[in-house]
Amino acid sequence: MSEAEVQEKKLNEDTELRIVVNEGEAIVELVDGRAEIFGSELVKNKKYLFQKGSRIAIFTYEGATVDVVGSGVHSYTSDETPMVIYLNTHAALEQIRKVAECDPSHRGPRIMLVGPTDVGKSTVCRILCNYSVRMGRSPILVDLDVGQGEISVPGTMGAIFINKMADIMEGFDCSRPLVFNFGATTPSENLPLYDLLVKELAEVINQRCAVNRDSNIGGIIINTCGWVHGDGYQCLVSAAEAFEVESVVVIDHERLYNDLKRDLPSFVKILHQPKSGGTETRSKEMRAAMRSERIHRYFYGTASSRLNPYTFEVNFSDVLLAKIGAEQLPESCLPFGAKIDDHNTKVVGVKPSSSLIHCLLAISPSTSISQNVLKETVLGFVVVNQVNDEAQTLTILSPQQELPSKVLIVTSIKFVDDRTIE
Template sequence: MTEVNEMKLKEDTELRIGVEEGEAIVELIEGRAEIFGSELEKHKRYTFQKGSRVAIFTYEGATIEVVGSGANSYTSDQTPMVIYLNTHAALEQIRKVAESDPSHRGPRIMLVGPTDVGKSTVCRILCNYSVRMGRSPILVDLDVGQGDISVPGTMGAIFINKMADIMEGFDCSRPLVYNFGATSPSENLPLYDLLVKELAEVINQRCAVNRDSNIGGVIINTCGWVHGDGYQCLVNAAEAFEVESVVVIDHERLYNDLKRDLPSFVKILHQPKSGGTETRSKEMRATSRSERIHKYFYGTPWSRLNPYTFEVNFSDILIAKIGAERLPESCLPFGTKVDDHNTKVVSVRPSSSLVHTVLAISPCAAVSQNVIKDTVLGFVVVNEVNEETQTLTLLSAQQELPSKVLVLTSIKFVDDRNH
């Protein structure tokens, strides 16, 4: 039997819902409420699938109806939402200065902290609040582990001018995407830092020519790797994007280290994580990555996509790999400087090892060093390799390949359409 629960929320409280089985249908009956900064429409039904975690917050009180026996829900008044609202208000002050004085620029804020503390969610809230003020911020995602803007293994940016859809998130139809090709910066630190600098340069150019983007500012999400080389990646990113504020979520040592290592003009803020955040296992993170790739090709239950499957000849494509084997110095002519093998682009012959591999589509006409710095045109997955006929069967979001240069990644995806 379907359960119907009507919840009355007091001001500044949050209804947290976890969908354990089936689905949960949520409806705002009275008052005003929001999910991660996007306002709920009154009497509109929102359906959340199994595995969803949702927090419905109200500043002034609301009545919410939840339908579904598999939904686990509770209310809490221990929520950092007012802190996030204050952070937004501080960013808005900087925007007002930039609006009245073109020599100033909008805010540049970076969210840092370990895995699963809610960095992506806070970025979403801050972006939504700025859109509600008529702003057009730039959301930058440096978290190659999840790839919220495109697919895992990428970093990129979207130029936001409307609130995130409650079910679908932000409009990512025209993202700026760089292919890193792995799910942790540790796989290739020189490449990671190079791409961060490249992305920062493109964002700076955009802000220089687009007044709305300059005023709206930049909100940056980062990886959850905060120790050792991961920490250095955060410091490098703060420098590349010239951030003037960093929010550290739930990590005192990281807060103190950044206070020590970043320039004194950078404001470092330490903020709590929401009690609604949950730590995910490695398996859950892997499942989430797979779902993210599935969504890229097949869409969601609310807006389905129909990808294409077709064959291409080995001779019609060029496969590039970023990172070559390191040559021992003894093999080099005397006095020769070793090129950074981590960022060297080399050609790879198609083989059966490519099955289930995600490949990035490069706009380059040939395999060259330009493959690294050019934003990608999309992604394909190799479903089959036939060595006899010298063909690959590709899963593609596009009807045909827009370019013949495909870039290898270490990311695998098993196309389950026929399962």
């Protein structure tokens, strides 16, 4: 990149430089003042590389000068930003933490971010987590958005225990996540299972807070799905109850704000906040591409932090394949007096077949196919690249050299492994 491509951007206090990398890559460097990206502070004179498709916002409370290098970069400065509102939200959470720090009978804040898709919920969660870490806190970030899978892969919900700021380019350290497999990208695929897993995750988090003082003080910051109507709304209400939240931030949806004020207990504080002007609506195709990219990143890493997955064969006889959800039996087929089980949460075995090609499989720690598979956190994920009926083998793409367990849960998520990191 030549010197002619360098754009010097001078930012006044409380302003934001919004950057979209349309082509190629962009290099960003803070040359004067102080600035941050989604709550993570930029190091002066350090070059940050962003790939095609990146959307970032550089904010400064005091004023700053930033150099941007890249030919396919669109950028503009805005002084209409909700960052001060997010800072005030953080300050309110910090007051709750101080009370919990002085009195062990109290707990830290529990806040849930809600709103439709593409309003910046996950970004606000990242900002609030980063701000709390900058105060020496260790919050728990919970992600209930199975559509994108910020903590693991799409089709999962989970949590990470945060004790350091998110890396500017890589995000939070997700090397030791707590992950439950849902197996689809929208709660509507299996509402009973989604509700069960939310409650299970909340129970695990509550147990963690009960025995770990830092986690209890740091509190819980919860990201949610963008499905806010009908059954999706009920999922939000159920999640608020399961995690015993006392604050809900509604981003850019007045009706949702009013509905939650009506339906949640009076002690829950409901806040209505604007979305950032830098957020953009993503098409279905773009969201699908982002899910594929997220899975690719799980196996191969990124350009700055590469991973080398393994491809190997396993015999049909060496694995136990299961899926969650069975056909519903009519009452006429049941013995007299028998109770109908919830077929949505029934764990059943499946036989290897060509339908598994490109399927994402969750690795269960279970040693056999049973209902225990439902409530256990998963060990990781693999993808079936090939099925050889004649040789009775599966060709597996895996982060590990061998499978840590023989029980594999089939999901509805597909990933075509046809790329490598450029």
